[in-house]
Amino acid sequence: GTLDDVKARGQLICGTNVGLTGFGAPDANGNYQGFDVALCKAVAAAVLGDASKVKFVPTTGETRFTALASGEVDVLIRNSTWTFSRDVDLKFDFVAVNYYDGQGFMVKKDLGVSSAKELDGATICIQTGTTTELNLADFFKANNMTYTPVTIADDAEGQRQYLAGACDAYTTDASGLAASRATMPDADNHIILPEIISKEPLGPLVRHGDNQWGDVIRWTYYALVAAEEYGVTSANIEEMANTTQNPEIKRLLGVEGDLGAMLGLDKDWGKRAIAASGNYGEIFEANIGSATPIKLARGLNALWTQGGLQYAPPFR
Amino acid sequence: MLIYDTRYRSITIQVVVLVLFLLFLSWLVNNTIANLALKDRTFDFAFLFARSGYDINQTLVDYTNDSSHLRAAYIGLLNTLLSALIGCALATVLGVTVGVLRLSRNWLISRLMTVYVEIFRNVPVLLWILLGAAILSEATPAPADYRVTEAMQAAGEAPKASMVLFDSVAITTRGINIPAPMVEHGLPRLELPGISLNSNLLVFFLVLGAGLYADHRIRAHARRVQEATGLRPVTWWKSLAVIFVPTIGLLMLMGFHLDYPVLKKFNFTGGIEVLHSFTALTFALAVYTAAFIAEIVRAGILAISRGQSEAAFALGLRPGRTMSLVILPQALRVIIPPLISQYLNLTKNTSLAIAVSYMDLRGTLGGVTLNQTGKELECMLLMMGIYLTISLTISSLMNLFNRAVKLKER
Amino acid sequence: MAEHAIDRSKMKVSDEVAIQITNMNKWYGQFHVLRDVNMTVQKGERIVICGPSGSGKSTLIRCINRLEEHQSGQILVDGTELTNDLKNIDKVRSEVGMVFQHFNLFPHLTILENCTLAPIWVRKVPKKEAEETAMHFLSKVKIPDQAHKYPGQLSGGQQQRVAIARSLCMKPRIMLFDEPTSALDPEMIKEVLDTMISLAEEGMTMLCVTHEMGFAQAVANRVIFMDKGQIVEQNEPRAFFNNPQSERTKLFLSQILGH
Amino acid sequence: MAEHAIDRSKMKVSDEVAIQITNMNKWYGQFHVLRDVNMTVQKGERIVICGPSGSGKSTLIRCINRLEEHQSGQILVDGTELTNDLKNIDKVRSEVGMVFQHFNLFPHLTILENCTLAPIWVRKVPKKEAEETAMHFLSKVKIPDQAHKYPGQLSGGQQQRVAIARSLCMKPRIMLFDEPTSALDPEMIKEVLDTMISLAEEGMTMLCVTHEMGFAQAVANRVIFMDKGQIVEQNEPRAFFNNPQSERTKLFLSQILGH
Amino acid sequence: MGEFTPFVRTEMLAPQAPPVSQRGAIRWLRENLFSGPLNTVLTLLGLAALLWVVSHLGPWLLHSVWNANSLTECREIIAATWGEGASGACWAMVRDRWHQYLFGFYPSPLYWRPTLAFALLFVAIAPVLYSQLPRKLLLLTAVYPALTFWLLWGGSIWVPVVAMMGFGVFAVVFRLAQPRFGVPVSAGLGAVATSLWWMFAQAPVAAVLQSIAPVTLTSVDSDQFGGFLLSVVIGVTAISASLPMGILLALGRKSDMLLVRTLSVGFIEFIRGVPLITLLFTASLLLQYFLPPGSDFDIILRVIILVTFFAAAYIAEVIRGGLAALPRGQYEAADALGLDYWQAQRLIIMPQALKISIPGIVSSFIGLFKDTTLVAFVGLNDPLKGITQIVRADINWKGIYWEPYLFAGSIFFLICFGMSRYSMWLERKLKTDHR
Numbered sequence A: 001g002t003l004d005d006v007k008a009r010g011q012l013i014c015g016t017n018v019g020l021t022g023f024g025a026p027d028a029n030g031n032y033q034g035f036d037v038a039l040c041k042a043v044a045a046a047v048l049g050d051a052s053k054v055k056f057v058p059t060t061g062e063t064r065f066t067a068l069a070s071g072e073v074d075v076l077i078r079n080s081t082w083t084f085s086r087d088v089d090l091k092f093d094f095v096a097v098n099y100y101d102g103q104g105f106m107v108k109k110d111l112g113v114s115s116a117k118e119l120d121g122a123t124i125c126i127q128t129g130t131t132t133e134l135n136l137a138d139f140f141k142a143n144n145m146t147y148t149p150v151t152i153a154d155d156a157e158g159q160r161q162y163l164a165g166a167c168d169a170y171t172t173d174a175s176g177l178a179a180s181r182a183t184m185p186d187a188d189n190h191i192i193l194p195e196i197i198s199k200e201p202l203g204p205l206v207r208h209g210d211n212q213w214g215d216v217i218r219w220t221y222y223a224l225v226a227a228e229e230y231g232v233t234s235a236n237i238e239e240m241a242n243t244t245q246n247p248e249i250k251r252l253l254g255v256e257g258d259l260g261a262m263l264g265l266d267k268d269w270g271k272r273a274i275a276a277s278g279n280y281g282e283i284f285e286a287n288i289g290s291a292t293p294i295k296l297a298r299g300l301n302a303l304w305t306q307g308g309l310q311y312a313p314p315f316r
Numbered sequence B: 001m002l003i004y005d006t007r008y009r010s011i012t013i014q015v016v017v018l019v020l021f022l023l024f025l026s027w028l029v030n031n032t033i034a035n036l037a038l039k040d041r042t043f044d045f046a047f048l049f050a051r052s053g054y055d056i057n058q059t060l061v062d063y064t065n066d067s068s069h070l071r072a073a074y075i076g077l078l079n080t081l082l083s084a085l086i087g088c089a090l091a092t093v094l095g096v097t098v099g100v101l102r103l104s105r106n107w108l109i110s111r112l113m114t115v116y117v118e119i120f121r122n123v124p125v126l127l128w129i130l131l132g133a134a135i136l137s138e139a140t141p142a143p144a145d146y147r148v149t150e151a152m153q154a155a156g157e158a159p160k161a162s163m164v165l166f167d168s169v170a171i172t173t174r175g176i177n178i179p180a181p182m183v184e185h186g187l188p189r190l191e192l193p194g195i196s197l198n199s200n201l202l203v204f205f206l207v208l209g210a211g212l213y214a215d216h217r218i219r220a221h222a223r224r225v226q227e228a229t230g231l232r233p234v235t236w237w238k239s240l241a242v243i244f245v246p247t248i249g250l251l252m253l254m255g256f257h258l259d260y261p262v263l264k265k266f267n268f269t270g271g272i273e274v275l276h277s278f279t280a281l282t283f284a285l286a287v288y289t290a291a292f293i294a295e296i297v298r299a300g301i302l303a304i305s306r307g308q309s310e311a312a313f314a315l316g317l318r319p320g321r322t323m324s325l326v327i328l329p330q331a332l333r334v335i336i337p338p339l340i341s342q343y344l345n346l347t348k349n350t351s352l353a354i355a356v357s358y359m360d361l362r363g364t365l366g367g368v369t370l371n372q373t374g375k376e377l378e379c380m381l382l383m384m385g386i387y388l389t390i391s392l393t394i395s396s397l398m399n400l401f402n403r404a405v406k407l408k409e410r
Numbered sequence C, D: 001m002a003e004h005a006i007d008r009s010k011m012k013v014s015d016e017v018a019i020q021i022t023n024m025n026k027w028y029g030q031f032h033v034l035r036d037v038n039m040t041v042q043k044g045e046r047i048v049i050c051g052p053s054g055s056g057k058s059t060l061i062r063c064i065n066r067l068e069e070h071q072s073g074q075i076l077v078d079g080t081e082l083t084n085d086l087k088n089i090d091k092v093r094s095e096v097g098m099v100f101q102h103f104n105l106f107p108h109l110t111i112l113e114n115c116t117l118a119p120i121w122v123r124k125v126p127k128k129e130a131e132e133t134a135m136h137f138l139s140k141v142k143i144p145d146q147a148h149k150y151p152g153q154l155s156g157g158q159q160q161r162v163a164i165a166r167s168l169c170m171k172p173r174i175m176l177f178d179e180p181t182s183a184l185d186p187e188m189i190k191e192v193l194d195t196m197i198s199l200a201e202e203g204m205t206m207l208c209v210t211h212e213m214g215f216a217q218a219v220a221n222r223v224i225f226m227d228k229g230q231i232v233e234q235n236e237p238r239a240f241f242n243n244p245q246s247e248r249t250k251l252f253l254s255q256i257l258g259h
Numbered sequence E: 001m002g003e004f005t006p007f008v009r010t011e012m013l014a015p016q017a018p019p020v021s022q023r024g025a026i027r028w029l030r031e032n033l034f035s036g037p038l039n040t041v042l043t044l045l046g047l048a049a050l051l052w053v054v055s056h057l058g059p060w061l062l063h064s065v066w067n068a069n070s071l072t073e074c075r076e077i078i079a080a081t082w083g084e085g086a087s088g089a090c091w092a093m094v095r096d097r098w099h100q101y102l103f104g105f106y107p108s109p110l111y112w113r114p115t116l117a118f119a120l121l122f123v124a125i126a127p128v129l130y131s132q133l134p135r136k137l138l139l140l141t142a143v144y145p146a147l148t149f150w151l152l153w154g155g156s157i158w159v160p161v162v163a164m165m166g167f168g169v170f171a172v173v174f175r176l177a178q179p180r181f182g183v184p185v186s187a188g189l190g191a192v193a194t195s196l197w198w199m200f201a202q203a204p205v206a207a208v209l210q211s212i213a214p215v216t217l218t219s220v221d222s223d224q225f226g227g228f229l230l231s232v233v234i235g236v237t238a239i240s241a242s243l244p245m246g247i248l249l250a251l252g253r254k255s256d257m258l259l260v261r262t263l264s265v266g267f268i269e270f271i272r273g274v275p276l277i278t279l280l281f282t283a284s285l286l287l288q289y290f291l292p293p294g295s296d297f298d299i300i301l302r303v304i305i306l307v308t309f310f311a312a313a314y315i316a317e318v319i320r321g322g323l324a325a326l327p328r329g330q331y332e333a334a335d336a337l338g339l340d341y342w343q344a345q346r347l348i349i350m351p352q353a354l355k356i357s358i359p360g361i362v363s364s365f366i367g368l369f370k371d372t373t374l375v376a377f378v379g380l381n382d383p384l385k386g387i388t389q390i391v392r393a394d395i396n397w398k399g400i401y402w403e404p405y406l407f408a409g410s411i412f413f414l415i416c417f418g419m420s421r422y423s424m425w426l427e428r429k430l431k432t433d434h435r
């Protein structure tokens, strides 16, 4: 299976985005940074013991699924929406949802629009090759409205077109909208409309049928979520491992039980995954959270204990 | 040995090549079948008839998101052809002008044209497309700038932007809105099995065609008169009359009027909107290709030796006549074959529409459809087939032309 | 050439002046290519111009029908002065025929079309009539049967004869020849020279740049020798060849007749 | 040519057969270009082939080294039959040299390289040796000093002599010449003919298509006259020129000697 | 007879200077700029256009900022220096990211490697272009591909060396077989031997050699290639690989064997008939179907292969033109001297045809080099769109637009313009070469 391939290769190949601020983009030194990238690193740390043993393969909206299907990448972590047809028809497995998103609209304040329902006849910028295109069509159809799409290739281009006034509204995942808005020189002049017109569960996906590998990704991700829930951070992880009395944490960190072997990994896998870039909360805050220029609120992505949807099944 | 006998040598080699080729083909097919099985995919084109579900912003014929993927591909193909056609026309006009001006004795102009040619030829066309799109959307006013609010009226302020060409054309960040031709007492659509035709357009073209034919007859007559008497009668006003009077009459009869664009809540509506993505793509391709065409034209004219024009002058022909009777007919033979291959290049380059997200064939069939259905093998093969058909059609026309105008030699 | 008995009696020279060149100078940029040329040509004269390469023979000929512009002095052709006036230029050009070294036939037109093009568009002759004239002159140069071929299908000698016929179709009063035989194979030279001789016999005014000395002796009534852009010597052929005056001419003749 | 006293005594004809052509026919598509040609060439013979244009002279010559394929009959060159067997063709070609009307030198190679190319690659002679041979033959055609120039820098006559030297470097037993002088200016013809004469004097078997009748009279020991793809008459030169038998030959000779 | 006086010039006239109206700046102006109403209008229009461009671009360029850490900072500096509302270019971005435009994500301590490879490129092509240089240098040209591969990708030196040995195997087999079997058969045998070598001997031999004499460079993955490094790698590889392929295709197209001709024509017309971008998508999307299951190789390599096909089809057409320009006599002379087909091609026909085709080949190369920007659409980091997209995703430079394009565009211009001038020069040089 893929797990053996990755181990044999000594490197994880992760399909990623190159142009989405906060989620996946290389910096001036060519190092990939971002929310999705951190998950790749966590997986590499879990499987190979070294968070840097990961190769990022840039994919576009068009090439991503082919890259995964053809085996060019081991896992695709590139804000891809989990949909029925992708899961079933395209023969992929979405293993978890690392970001709950929804499609929203951003408009300029002086347009005088306060609801997406008022957008009848508007021109709307939209990224091509994504589910947002279909959602938009469905939304306007359902509300018996018309619109003119302006298709664009990537987020930076969308933002430029929107700012230049080539469209009245820019629609994409709400997280993307927030990120764009945060970096605009006149952020106050733009509002994100309250309607979220779709569910966009974004998550990592692997090829259909390779359940062991799917499990590795899934549980590495849940390890990060669970770590946040139990207060395990990259800073206190060693201490926790030594001192904790919570059996669940013990199992998670490999102090007790042998969950790692069931996955085909060693028992420290969870500890390494968390140590790589911190727990889910830490990753969120470091890449897209309120302290970053992107300033996303946790919202749906808060832990279930805090009214959000992020919920890790029990480690036992 | 068969290989040493000139008669069998080539047959032997060909048989070997054929066997190798067939082996290669079957290897490819075999792999494909194996890969499809492995991925649990099928190879079929049924998806083309499923609902597409996405919208396209420039549709030359009816299309909604309820139409099929096939229809979407058709829309894309039409968009490709439209861009290619207009691009070729523009490139020709611009290229010929620049090519001729480059030969101008005016130092400044010929230098400027050289700079133009060199700059455009030596930079990737992708850059021109991207820059074109950026310039168009950055340098134009937003639709909101056209709005006159009550407050402004009260203060007597003018809006930031206003329409041009007698308030008929609005240039916005999105596109260029031009008036649309409309008729009041239109004829009903002509419903033929399979296709429905706009009979207004049909009638219009019929009348126009008749006018052109009449004009052709007038010229033929003029030529006969010239052959008989040596003097060519003046015909231009007759030509104008037979072409324009009936068509204008027809238009008036049908109640022709223009539908001007009007600013609605968000956008200009009414009229025809020419999208910037289309304009950017087409213009960028046109100016890029024009640089090549300019060189072709220049080389073509230079290829006609000075002796030809001198001989014509020595016979007493004026420069204008020399151009039209002696130089151009010869230069065209040299110019047209490379010109057509530039047309081919331009047509193929329209696939760069992807850079500005103009919904051409690649954008629909090879873009959204491929993405939404995941049928990459089918979509790509179909797309290649279509491009190949276009290219082969153009180049076989070129071969016909070449054969027709080939100089007779010993 | 000598085999052919030429009837010099027919070649009458009248008193009327066909071409009058006075103090003409021409520069190419800084290069003084024609220097103070003075020359009078009577109607019916047959003048051969010779001289070393680069001496300005072609330039002189080309100035006469304004393919080149002169910068000072005066050129009168049949009483019309060549100035920047387009009307004059047109007038002169339709009266002066020119035959080039490299024929310069129009390759995209048939022989007949080559010959009728100018009459139809310049002289406004009806097509039928133009074609009759053309066939007449084509017969004269002995290639009426090639009328519907294209120039590329003819041999060099035939092409040059077409070029002569093409000029004749404009019924010029003066013919200029610029080395009409030097691009031809030896066998073809004769065809063309024969044609030119028969033209001369009919009394056409001819200026001919050529190094065919046989031709010069047979038909010319004057030979002009040019060097460095000036006329160095002119004389009637016999005297010119047998008794050249200037040193420069002697040198030139020794070279040209020697080989 | 007559000026040059030719030593016919050296030109011995042996009894061995060099080329034997029997009942050979060739068609170009539907066109029957060579009709039942029979011919035997002894070693050391010098044969001149003449005839009107299009009579098949070039085709005959080209069949002999298989630049063209014949369709029936037999051609034996030095005992090797020309069939479809590539080995035989290679063998014959390396024994038969050919000189073309348009020289066909390789413009991208120097004269020396032109001459050594085939010996090195076909005969597998060491380069040094090939160069020595080449210089020897270049001296023989009197242009050793041009060895390092390119063909474009030589005059036509020189080029043709290089072409002859190039063929000789392969040490062929038979030389074929296809109108070797007809693309040359008159002055250069002599150079080439002289070279050919000296070859003849050395006893080379030669087949030469030419209309240089002086050459034929001087060196040929047989003249073959062809018309319409067939051999019409053959005879030794004196008899051929002074007393042609066939009407066709008489007509041809009258034309060719007349001008 | 006519009335003329025999005339003899006793003293020759000296040349004189042309009249004043024929000299000087005024004449130049009159002749070149204002020689007629039309020309005057054109001149004025040209001046107006020039003025317009300068007045629009001038201030923007004048207000350039070179030192800043983000676009916002740039804007602040411009506003501070030139007043609110002034616009200016923010070249600080180029300063910050130039290395990515040139090298992509190539590790910065290793920049010397691509730089060296690029410098060696000129040394390697020099002997091909200048026949005066010592022939020994051709040896470098021959090993250059292996050397570059090693420099760029790193790893064990033995991998490329053993791969090059494959060509050695070809040469040996070919030499041995050729006298007995002729060129086509021995070429086939050679190809088979070479493939066998690559398939079976490559890995073990390289491993053994590596263990005996380990020579290694830090290896760099091809996904770290980007910017102009990527363009040059794709461009140079594709053009050099496409040249032999183009020659074969051109010969195939001229062959008198119907089948060979049909296949060549089919290949050429197919490749020329579809846009490059669809071929690139084939590389990234379809090749996985056509290759045996499980075989998966580098996307850059796949792109290079398809770009090579693309270039080969165009070069085949260029060379066909060169072949057509050769007179038939050259073939006949080669035949008459007893050279066989391949000898004639190699020694007589190709050297001449290639020389004639040089301008066409260079312009194909320029076109190809420009077209390497299209690899952006399959997710590779080309200098124009790929890298720019990355830069614009950086929070510091989000919103920058013109500068990256102008920067990448001008480098392209310099390279392409340089190449086209060079080819013109070469053409002129080769033309005079023989006279």
Ligand SMILES: Nc1ncnc2c1ncn2[C@@H]1O[C@H](COP(=O)(O)OP(=O)(O)OP(=O)(O)O)[C@@H](O)[C@H]1O
Pocket: C028, C031, C033, C051, C052, C053, C054, C055, C056, C057, C058, C059, C060
């Ligand atoms: N367009 C031109 N520009 C500059 N110089 C020219 C031009 N045409 C001709 N010349 C020069 O003018 C001089 C005379 O040229 P012309 O052609 O009249 O000589 P020619 O006597 O006809 O020589 P030839 O016998 O070689 O034809 C030559 O030195 C030539 O180089």
Ligand SMILES: Nc1ncnc2c1ncn2[C@@H]1O[C@H](COP(=O)(O)OP(=O)(O)OP(=O)(O)O)[C@@H](O)[C@H]1O
Pocket: D028, D029, D031, D033, D051, D052, D053, D054, D055, D056, D057, D058, D059, D060
């Ligand atoms: N490749 C060919 N295909 C068809 N017909 C040909 C071909 N080559 C020559 N011919 C014809 O064959 C005939 C003989 O040609 P060939 O060249 O042998 O004549 P020739 O006697 O050498 O004439 P010349 O003196 O003009 O060279 C001519 O009628 C010619 O048109």
Ligand SMILES: [Mg+2]
Pocket: C057, C058, C059, C179
């Ligand atoms: Mg001259």
Ligand SMILES: [Mg+2]
Pocket: D057, D058, D059, D179
């Ligand atoms: Mg012949």
